[in-house]
Amino acid sequence: MxxxxxxxxxxxxxxxxxxxxxxxxxxxxxxxxxxxxxxxxxxxxxxxxxxxxxxxxxxxxxxxxxxxxxxxxxxxxxxxxxxxxxxxxxxxxxxxxxxxxxxxxxxxxxxxxxxxxxxxxxxxxxxxxxxxxxxxxxxxLAGRAHFDTHQGVKGLEFDRVMVIMDDQEARGFLFRYDDLFGGKPAGEKTVEATRRLFYVTASRAKESLALVAYSTQTDRVRSFVLNEGWFAPEEIVSKLDEHPEAV
Structure with a gap:
């Protein structure tokens, strides 16, 4: 079109x-x-x-x-x-x-x-x-942009990567980051599908990686990733005053 x-x-x-x-x-x-x-x-x-x-x-x-x-x-x-x-x-x-x-x-x-x-x-x-x-x-569309879908970067590598995780904007039904970050227990279909997608995106970076997650449950997301040992406390920045839904 x-x-x-x-x-x-x-x-x-x-x-x-x-x-x-x-x-x-x-x-x-x-x-x-x-x-x-x-x-x-x-x-x-x-x-x-x-x-x-x-x-x-x-x-x-x-x-x-x-x-x-x-x-x-x-x-x-x-x-x-x-x-x-x-x-x-x-x-x-x-x-x-x-x-x-x-x-x-x-x-x-x-x-x-x-x-x-x-x-x-x-x-x-x-x-x-x-x-x-x-x-x-x-x-x-020509593959010359500095951004792509989470699925589109599979198999690629970049020096620096920023991953945007926003379920509301993505409108996906096969995966939900909110489910992965403590919304549902491990083993659930969307949790496992999202975990695989999360691995694909997070493993694209060779030097530095920034993850931006939008959620209405910021405390739960923070607790989950800390309990899982995915990040150290100093690696997590919450801008609750300026952006109440961003972690």
Whole structure:
């Protein structure tokens, strides 16, 4: 779904800003339906086609000319209007504005889930993101980011590692750090699954390791890791005043 942003629009913006006309031509030739063999055969004026394509690229850049920056939705709708790139099926309704219009027309008393599917709501939240977030996402997907999922780092090593353990944000059901840190007895399914995951992450570091655990039971977490002998008292820092859920 994000391919149109990360693999087409992002490199196109970079190339156009660098005045790299060769790269601009390569990108649109590879991905724009405006330059497909079928479109060119049907056209009676290929020069007009190229002029229209140039205008589509130039007006795309104009989305950055005002204050702030455009959202993915604004860019998506511009691409759909100009036909610059193919729109994925999952984004077609958003590109046309149908989903957003339906949400605006819905009664405030209605529950969002009654007006839209959870999938549409998730896509809307994604499309409300500023375009500047696409480059970090592309770096992550390409494996060049400085962070990864707990499962994604298996088999890798790093000089310094920080592990973030937040059950609420992870929304996992096969593992829970709160269960591992004294929430459930050893042998429970989630405890053992989380223990294996904890070992994978903690053993990635070659020189230094920092573990950040979010919990509503900070005293229990502290007592558990001390009783298990995993850490010495001086290795545990609790910021209860500033961050009441962090250990």
């Amino acid at each position: 994000g391919r149109v942003f990360s693999e087409q629009i992002l490199p196109l913006i970079h190339a156009r800003r660098a005045n790299d006309q060769f790269s601009v031509a390569r990108i649109v030739k590879a991905g724009s339906p405006l330059l497909s063999p079928t479109a060119l055969r049907r056209s009676k004026d290929n020069k007009a086609v190229l002029q229209g394509l140039g205008k589509a690229v130039d007006t795309l850049l104009q989305l950055w000319s005002g204050e702030g920056e455009p959202t993915l939705l604004a860019i998506l709708q511009h691409v759909a209007k100009t036909g610059l790139f193919e729109i994925p099926d999952a984004l077609q309704a958003h590109a046309s504005g149908a989903i957003e219009q339906a949400a605006a027309d819905g009664s405030d008393a209605e529950e969002p889930a009654d007006r839209q599917t959870e999938r549409d709501i998730a896509i809307q939240a994604y499309l409300d993101t500023p375009f500047s977030q696409i480059e970090p996402m592309a770096e992550y």
